[in-house]
Amino acid sequence: MRPSKKDELVRKALDVFYRHGFHASGMDLVAKETGVSKTAIYNHFRTKDDLILAVIKLRDEEFRAWMVSRIETYGETPEERLLAVFDAHAEWFAQKGFFGCLFVKACAEFQDPAHPVHQQSCAHQAQGIAYYHSLAVAAGFADPDEIARTIWFLAQGAIVAAVMAAIDNPAASARVAAAKMLACAERRSV
Amino acid sequence: MRPSKKDELVRKALDVFYRHGFHASGMDLVAKETGVSKTAIYNHFRTKDDLILAVIKLRDEEFRAWMVSRIETYGETPEERLLAVFDAHAEWFAQKGFFGCLFVKACAEFQDPAHPVHQQSCAHQAQGIAYYHSLAVAAGFADPDEIARTIWFLAQGAIVAAVMAAIDNPAASARVAAAKMLACAERRSV
DNA sequence: TCAAAAGATAACCGATCTGTAAAGTTATAA
DNA sequence: TTATAACTTTACAGATCGGTTATCTTTTGA
Numbered sequence: 001m002r003p004s005k006k007d008e009l010v011r012k013a014l015d016v017f018y019r020h021g022f023h024a025s026g027m028d029l030v031a032k033e034t035g036v037s038k039t040a041i042y043n044h045f046r047t048k049d050d051l052i053l054a055v056i057k058l059r060d061e062e063f064r065a066w067m068v069s070r071i072e073t074y075g076e077t078p079e080e081r082l083l084a085v086f087d088a089h090a091e092w093f094a095q096k097g098f099f100g101c102l103f104v105k106a107c108a109e110f111q112d113p114a115h116p117v118h119q120q121s122c123a124h125q126a127q128g129i130a131y132y133h134s135l136a137v138a139a140g141f142a143d144p145d146e147i148a149r150t151i152w153f154l155a156q157g158a159i160v161a162a163v164m165a166a167i168d169n170p171a172a173s174a175r176v177a178a179a180k181m182l183a184c185a186e187r188r189s190v
Numbered sequence: 191m192r193p194s195k196k197d198e199l200v201r202k203a204l205d206v207f208y209r210h211g212f213h214a215s216g217m218d219l220v221a222k223e224t225g226v227s228k229t230a231i232y233n234h235f236r237t238k239d240d241l242i243l244a245v246i247k248l249r250d251e252e253f254r255a256w257m258v259s260r261i262e263t264y265g266e267t268p269e270e271r272l273l274a275v276f277d278a279h280a281e282w283f284a285q286k287g288f289f290g291c292l293f294v295k296a297c298a299e300f301q302d303p304a305h306p307v308h309q310q311s312c313a314h315q316a317q318g319i320a321y322y323h324s325l326a327v328a329a330g331f332a333d334p335d336e337i338a339r340t341i342w343f344l345a346q347g348a349i350v351a352a353v354m355a356a357i358d359n360p361a362a363s364a365r366v367a368a369a370k371m372l373a374c375a376e377r378r379s380v
Numbered sequence: 381t382c383a384a385a386a387g388a389t390a391a392c393c394g395a396t397c398t399g400t401a402a403a404g405t406t407a408t409a410a
Numbered sequence: 411t412t413a414t415a416a417c418t419t420t421a422c423a424g425a426t427c428g429g430t431t432a433t434c435t436t437t438t439g440a
Contacts, residue, residue, distance in 0.1 A: 020301070023211070026428080038429080039387075039389085042429065043387085047429080100298070103354070104298065107353060108295040108298040109299065125350075126356060129355060149363045152355075154347060155347070161315075165312065165315050165316060165319060166312075167339060170339070173339045177340040185370075216396070218398095230416075238398065
């Protein structure tokens with residue numbers, strides 16, 4: 001199996017787990033839906049958990065790269081990009097097959113903080129906050145920590161709303177709130 | 191089994207599902223940890239899903255009552271109570287055995303929008319937003335929809351952060367953001 | 381061309397899953 | 411006291427779980 005074929009397997013497995021959940025997806029289903037035999041899967045991943053971890057890592061890399069790319073397209077300056085976060089999220093929510101945040105789901109199903117899937121999922125979230133923090137610093141805000149957290153809270157809340165609440169365009173609502181918050185926020189003194 | 195004993199079973203089952211997850215908790219485990227035999231459980235609930243639905247409904251009633259009660263204790267006026275939301279959340283996060291929002295977890299494990307557990311979980315979230323909306327109206331804000339959504343986004347984001355992010359006191363951060371947002375918000379003209 | 385690697389199929393293992401049945405025990409209430 | 415309802419324990423059924431093995435076919439690369 002060439003590396004690309006292994007990647008293909010992980011990507012297809014990502015679809016299966018994302019749509020059905022981790023515990024609810026048996027390995028027979030994964031084999032059937034990926035088109036890769038169970039024998040071949042277990043030839044590359046020692047256990048189901050190993051496969052799930054690979055799925056989480058792939059999603060981490062791909063999704064962060066996609067999100068940053070979209071944010072940098074939607075916004076030019078750091079401050080614009082703090083708001084572009086919500087434009088990117090709106091685009092994400094509108095995608096066919098959007099079912100919420102895979103990492104939140106992963107932590108819901110793997111609650112043990114010592115579990116690698118749990119830790120990797122938390123690490124993903126930390127990277128998101130760190131990115132917003134870097135934007136807040138570059139934009140010259142006096143309290144980049146508070147700015148980054150607020151943006152992150154609003155974005156996460158919008159994701160939950162997109163899945164669970166009958167709110168039309170939650171990302172747009174969150175963007176409005178973020179814009180007001182940024183407008184009131186103090187700038188760093190020079 | 192008197193009604194109170196049935197309630198006891200559901201409450202204990204709630205603990206099991208909250209701690210281990212829904213799919214990860216087998217009925218043998220539920221029987222063992224609740225101290226109620228599997229026979230007795232199936233005497234009152236036709237299926238595991240029925241029990242889970244009862245658990246969700248109990249949690250919905252209890253948690254909303256608790257949250258409203260705490261909010262009304264922390265805040266006197268409607269506007270104070272919109273901020274007291276975060277004091278109540280901080281108290282919740284600090285409780286031993288806090289593992290995040292059961293309804294978010296439930297939707298993560300029961301993705302089918304037609305599933306009663308999914309629908310009941312979404313209904314719970316709708317009630318939360320509706321409560322914030324009533325507070326925003328009572329406080330006299332010009333756009334109570336936007337206010338309610340923002341409070342809800344921030345609260346949900348703080349919950350996710352409390353579980354996944356290495357953020358000290360996320361509820362306090364969210365409260366700061368909410369306070370700034372309310373301070374800038376327009377009041378309804380008389 | 382041909383050996384070696386990688387794959388598919390399908391049967392299988394022991395454990396666990398949801399849910400049931402049988403048989404005996406405890407609590408309740410007239 | 412005694413009939414009844416609710417409970418327990420234990421075993422079980424049939425399906426599915428994660429994971430393995432044996433056999434055969436396809437792909438690959440020198």
